[in-house]
Amino acid sequence: MSMNNEREVILSVKHVDVTFGDNKKKPFKAVKDANFDIYRGETFALVGESGSGKTTLGRAIIRINSCSAGEIIFDGERISGKISRQQDRSVIRNIQMIFQDPAASLNERATIEYCVSEGLYNFHLYKNEQDRIAKVDKALEDVGLLPEHKSRYPHEFSGGQRQRVGIARAMIMEPKFIIADEPISALDVSIRAQVLNLMNKLKKEKNLTYLFIAHDLSVVRFIADRIAVIHLGRIVEIAESEVLFKYPVHPYTVSLLSAVPMPDPIIEKQREPIVYTKEEDDPNAAPREMREIRPGHFVYANDEDMKIYLDRLEKMEAFHGE
Amino acid sequence: MxxxxxxxxxxxxxxxxxxxxxxxxxxxxxxxxxxxxxxxFAEFDEKKSEIIAAPRYSYWKSVWKTFISSKFTVFVAIFVILIVLFSFIYPKFSDYDPMNAKHINDASHKYLRPSLEHIFGTDNIGEEVFDVVWAGARNSLIISLSATAIDMIIGIIVGAIWGFSKKMDKWMIEIYNVIANVPFLLLAMILSYVLGAGFGPLILTMTVTEWIFVAYFIRTQVMIIRDREYNLASKCLGTSSGVMIVKNILPYMISIIMTYISRQVPMLISYEVFLSYMGLGLGTQYASLGRTISSYKSYMMGYPHLFWIPVAVLAIISISLYIVGQKLADAADPRTHR
Incomplete structure (x- = not known):
């Protein structure tokens, strides 16, 4: 799995800041110096608590939020900042988004047929009416819905069905890259697996790359190849999924993992949540940056932290017998 | 048992x-x-679990069903239709002409109380009050309905774009501040002196500034739903602002637009009455409810029917139009469906 370096980078986020507010002197930085690559065909998860800036970063990639610094490269082309209209349209075609709340992200006054065809209309991706209807039918079939649903309205569907309409709407554009912004957190627990399996199936069939934004670590472990942990707008650790769960290095990651509930009453009773106190508050600390602690495993640290983290990592490795 | x-x-x-x-x-x-x-053995069919058993939903059908579900609403709606039709048809058959006082020399035809022969009685110049009132009601309705239509069309178009565009909002709000502070009566007086009294100038008075209030109202409503997630989703699918206004925004606003219209029509009827009463409305060559009430007000004590009948007709038209409008607005709100 450590062949990352040889894999093709599809999306590269380079030193991206996202800033909100008009206050020039003290702007609010929602995302600070985000820096990572996503490889073609992988599922890259962005994990963090509410307000950590994970959605903001996702939206910066799809150009809803603008970056105040840094750049985003997709398929070798810069897609952040000012780009031509043609490029903008190509971004829309190649990058699609699945939204968090299926009830809020579908137009309640439009039929499913219109919701799914919207992208086709905008880019005129069909030869004639028959072709368009055939494409809509196919997209609905791909997500397990029936052609007869076309004339229905979103409020007639269940939450899982609505989310699948949202997926169909994104897939009909034949994108290469999909940003899934907490696609299952608004869904009933009983249908979460259904939607996740569908996403995995579509990924294989259509050779997609996912950026999966979530706060639920158990879900992320199931779906992601690599995970980035984001805290207060700052990415603190990036590693392959299993590595991160086995060898969490940054104290925030450790604390986050300690908060995952265990489906075992005895372990659950003994589980002690580790509270994370923000290190950045220390004004005397040397500036930190992303450093590679093991191949493909990055952590936000300075020299001093690095010693502690290495020590911790070695202990964990010894514990796991490596 | x-x-x-x-x-x-x-x-x-x-x-x-x-x-x-x-x-x-x-x-x-x-x-x-x-x-x-x-x-x-029951077979499990995944497709079957996806079928929606509920009958098909159609927005306008549901609006209609909800609207006619209340007997009172249907009654008022029929009443409004009859009144409007009557006020448009009846004056064509009556021989009332505000410029021709036929009975002015016939003292026995003046100040008659309402009776079977003279339904609303007769007035100080021997005219049938029934004819006068309906001719006036017709003109009031023509003016208020056309002014409302113009206000709403301009207001909705401008308001939708205004609410949608953050750039436009910056200077439109300044224009709004200026126009909204022009005293209406002053404007009406100037326009009536410059343009004369008639249908055109009166409709102009009611639309020249009124549209911006509609636009402001629509702008605020658009801003509320502009940044909802489904609009973000449309943006991510490359939908242009124009299409988004037509497909995503306006369909959500049918109900509140109806509510606005149901307030606007009676309001403009009373504007017409008010301006005519003040002598700024229709000229003497046109029948007008406002001028009728104004000229009959001195008979309030001696011949109360002369004053109260036009006022009552005005009130009934306004209130029933308002009720029907409100009920339509309620029916247009999908939360009331089923």
């Missing part, structure tokens, strides 16, 4: 005689039934 007992026994294939027997004696008959006949 007997009925229940009988059927209960039938169900378990027991007879009345079995009652009180030991269980092993009873099961003889029951044992004859083969278990395979009772149960069969």
């Amino acid at each position: 007997n009925y229940f007992k009988k059927h209960m026994f039938d169900k378990f294939s027991l007879s009345r005689d079995d009652f009180g027997k030991a269980p092993e004696e009873i099961t003889e008959e029951a044992a004859d039934i083969n278990e395979d006949e009772l149960f069969e």
Whole structure:
């Protein structure tokens, strides 16, 4: 799995800041110096608590939020900042988004047929009416819905069905890259697996790359190849999924993992949540940056932290017998 | 009780005689039934679980159903239609002409109380009040309906774009501040002096500044739903602002636009009455409810029917139009459907 370096980078986020507010002197930085690559065909998860800036970063990639610094490269082309209209349209075609709340992200006054065809209309991706209807039918079939649903309205569907309409709407554009912004957190627990399996199936069939934004670590472990942990707008650790769960290095990651509930009453009773106190508050600390602690495993640290983290990592490795 | 007992026994294939027997004696008959006949394997079909059993939903059909579901609403709606039709048709057949006082020299035809012959009685110059009122009502309705239509069309178009565009908002709000602070009466007086009294100038008075209030209202409503997630989703699919206004924003606003219209029509009727009453409205060559009320006000004590009948007709038209508008707005709100 450590062949990352040889894999093709599809999306590269380079030193991206996202800033909100008009206050020039003290702007609010929602995302600070985000820096990572996503490889073609992988599922890259962005994990963090509410307000950590994970959605903001996702939206910066799809150009809803603008970056105040840094750049985003997709398929070798810069897609952040000012780009031509043609490029903008190509971004829309190649990058699609699945939204968090299926009830809020579908137009309640439009039929499913219109919701799914919207992208086709905008880019005129069909030869004639028959072709368009055939494409809509196919997209609905791909997500397990029936052609007869076309004339229905979103409020007639269940939450899982609505989310699948949202997926169909994104897939009909034949994108290469999909940003899934907490696609299952608004869904009933009983249908979460259904939607996740569908996403995995579509990924294989259509050779997609996912950026999966979530706060639920158990879900992320199931779906992601690599995970980035984001805290207060700052990415603190990036590693392959299993590595991160086995060898969490940054104290925030450790604390986050300690908060995952265990489906075992005895372990659950003994589980002690580790509270994370923000290190950045220390004004005397040397500036930190992303450093590679093991191949493909990055952590936000300075020299001093690095010693502690290495020590911790070695202990964990010894514990796991490596 | 007997009925229940009988059927209960039938169900378990027991007879009345079995009652009180030991269980092993009873099961003889029951044992004859083969278990395979009772149960069969249900097949699981994923497609079937996706089928929506509820009848198809159609927005306008549901609006109509909700609207006619209340008898009171239907009654008022029919009443409004009849009044409007009557006020448009009746003046064509009556020989009332505000410039021709036919009975002015016939003292026996003046100040008659309402009767079968003279439904609303007659006035100080011997005219049938019934004719005068309906001719006035027609003109008031023509003016208020056309002014409302113009206000709403301009207001909705401008307001939708205004609410949608953050750039436009910056300077539109300044224009709004200026126009909204022009005293309406002053404007009406100037326009009536410059343009004269008539249908055109009166409709102009009611639209020249009024549209911006509609636009401001629509702008605020658009801003509320502009940044909802489904609009973000449309943006991510490359939908242009124009299409988004038509497909995503305006369909959500049918109900509040109806509410606005149902307030606007009666309001403009009373504007017409008010301006005509002040002498700024229609000229003497046109029948007008406002001028009628104004000229009859001095008979309030001596011949109260002259004053109260036009006022009552005005009130009935305004209120019933308002009620129907409100009920339509309610019906147009999908939260009231089913």
